[in-house]
Amino acid sequence: MENFEPVIIAFCCHYCAYTAADMAGSQRLPYPANVKIIRIPCSGKVDALHIIKAFENGADGVYVAGCLEGDCHFKNGNEKAARRITYVRNYLEEIGIESERLMMVTMSAGMGYRFAQTATEITEKIRKLGPSPIKIAIAQ
Amino acid sequence: MITAERKPLDELIEYVKPFKRILLLGCNECVTVCAAGGRKEVGLLASGLQMALLKSGSNIEIQQHTLERQCDPEYVEELVPMIDGTEAILSMACGCGVQQLAMRFKNLPVFPALNTKFMGASERQGVWAERCQGCGDCVLGITGGICPIARCAKQLMNGPCGGSTTGKCEISEDVDCVWQLIWDRLKSLGQEDRYVDIMPAKDWRSGGGSGPRKIIREDLAE
Numbered sequence: 001m002e003n004f005e006p007v008i009i010a011f012c013c014h015y016c017a018y019t020a021a022d023m024a025g026s027q028r029l030p031y032p033a034n035v036k037i038i039r040i041p042c043s044g045k046v047d048a049l050h051i052i053k054a055f056e057n058g059a060d061g062v063y064v065a066g067c068l069e070g071d072c073h074f075k076n077g078n079e080k081a082a083r084r085i086t087y088v089r090n091y092l093e094e095i096g097i098e099s100e101r102l103m104m105v106t107m108s109a110g111m112g113y114r115f116a117q118t119a120t121e122i123t124e125k126i127r128k129l130g131p132s133p134i135k136i137a138i139a140q
Numbered sequence: 141m142i143t144a145e146r147k148p149l150d151e152l153i154e155y156v157k158p159f160k161r162i163l164l165l166g167c168n169e170c171v172t173v174c175a176a177g178g179r180k181e182v183g184l185l186a187s188g189l190q191m192a193l194l195k196s197g198s199n200i201e202i203q204q205h206t207l208e209r210q211c212d213p214e215y216v217e218e219l220v221p222m223i224d225g226t227e228a229i230l231s232m233a234c235g236c237g238v239q240q241l242a243m244r245f246k247n248l249p250v251f252p253a254l255n256t257k258f259m260g261a262s263e264r265q266g267v268w269a270e271r272c273q274g275c276g277d278c279v280l281g282i283t284g285g286i287c288p289i290a291r292c293a294k295q296l297m298n299g300p301c302g303g304s305t306t307g308k309c310e311i312s313e314d315v316d317c318v319w320q321l322i323w324d325r326l327k328s329l330g331q332e333d334r335y336v337d338i339m340p341a342k343d344w345r346s347g348g349g350s351g352p353r354k355i356i357r358e359d360l361a362e
Contacts, residue, residue: 049180052187091184094149095192137194 006060006126008035010119011050013043015073016109017065023112031119034126043067043104044077048088055097058135061126063103065118071108078106097133101126141170141261142234143268144177144254146185152230153192155251156200159227163219164189164253165241166206167233174268177232177254179206185232185253210237216244223248259290276346276353282334284325289342291318297339 012018018039024031040046043066054062064085066078082104089099103122107114131139156162164186172178186202193200203226207215210233219241228249231238234256242250258270273290279297280287289295293311300319303310307320326335346353 047180049183049187052184056187056191091188095188096195097191133195134191137191137197140197 004127004131006034006123006131007058008032008061008063008119008123008126009054009059010035010037011040011043011046011062011064012037013066013073013078014039014041016067016071016111017105017107017115019109020065020107020111020115023110024116025112027112029112029116031116032123034123035119042072042074042077043081044072044074044079044084046081046084048084048091051085051088051102052091055092055101055132055134058132058138060129060132060135061101061103061122063105063118063122065105065107065115068106068108098129101129101132141173141259141268142236143174143257143260144171144234145257146176146181146232147253147255149188149192152185152189152251152253153196156189156228156230157193157196157198159200159249161201161203161225161227163203163205163223163226163229165210165219165229165231165233166204167210167231167237168206168208169211169233171233171254172206173262174260175266177234182206182232207233207237210234211240213240213244216240219245274347275342275344276348277343279339282337282339283322284329284331284334286318286322286325288318288322289347291316291321295342297342299335 012021018037021037043064046064051062064081066081067073069078072078085102085104089102092099092102105118107118164182166177166179166182168178175181182204186204190202205222207218209215210231223245226248228251229241229245230251230253231241232253234254235252238250238252259272259274260268261271263269270290272287275289279289288297293309294301296319300317304317304320307317309315309317323335326332
């Protein structure tokens with residue numbers, strides 16, 4: 001696939017990463033348009049099914065952005081999210097999708113720069129990995 | 141509850157790849173509680189199968205449905221209007237549900253998506269442990285509510301073996317010696333005298349030793 005532009009889904013916690021994205025905007029910090037943000041009430045609310053459906057529907061990469069360790073608004077939703085990510089990564093490998101396409105990141109609401117930097121780094125990482133094998137299979 | 145775990149995806153793909161249209165069927169009972177075969181797991185497996193098959197160049201239509209219970213014929217009957225055109229059923233129920241489907245739909249191949257494990261209880265979120273082997277002649281009233289049949293590797297009925305060390309079983313330091321648990325519990329209940337009663341050799345016929353078991357309630361059976 002020439003001129004590959006990855007589609008990346010970012011599940012962002014309302015109490016940190018989503019606000020950090022706002023902060024990035026206020027600070028006029030650019031980040032790639034490849035990242036499609038979905039606001040969620042807590043990273044712990046992201047279900048394995050949401051992630052798998054994202055890949056099934058053509059996402060090349062997915063990341064869940066939650067609060068910093070120990071800072072979850074709902075006590076430990078971010079820890080639950082991290083465990084779930086590990087579980088889904090194993091399932092992705094079973095399916096035949098590189099587990100590196102799914103990540104968990106943490107940040108606080110004030111970290112606009114970190115949000116933009118993370119979005120840029122993940123976009124580059126997925127760009128290097130190339131289109132998801134599911135997308136390639138659909139195209140064939 | 142009856143506990144289960146999903147089979148490896150590769151094994152399931154081998155089952156379903158000869159077909160063009162399958163029904164992936166969950167169960168709302170035990171396997172939902174142990175997060176192995178409920179509606180959510182049906183969705184996850186359907187997506188996983190779909191993607192894995194797509195990668196290998198095949199395409200199967202996967203119809204998803206979850207029954208209230210797969211082990212009761214009245215619920216299985218609900219499938220009749222939707223089964224038209226289905227070439228095979230992949231069941232996410234325990235072995236009882238799979239067999240109920242196979243009995244009802246004699247011309248359809250039925251495959252298990254799960255490995256049925258044991259009758260267990262939830263120790264904490266995400267952890268299930270074996271608690272009952274269905275021996276048909278419960279001794280929990282004598283053993284302080286802790287089962288030596290399900291929880292002793294040797295199913296000893298009269299105290300621990302020599303492999304019990306500091307409350308742990310010799311098979312693994314993660315496994316409690318059930319007779320230590322029983323003794324501790326009897327002691328806290330002030331029922332130490334129960335411990336010295338000799339239990340006779342167990343009659344395993346009620347535990348399946350004389351073939352498949354059946355319960356017939358005359359007042360309910362039609």
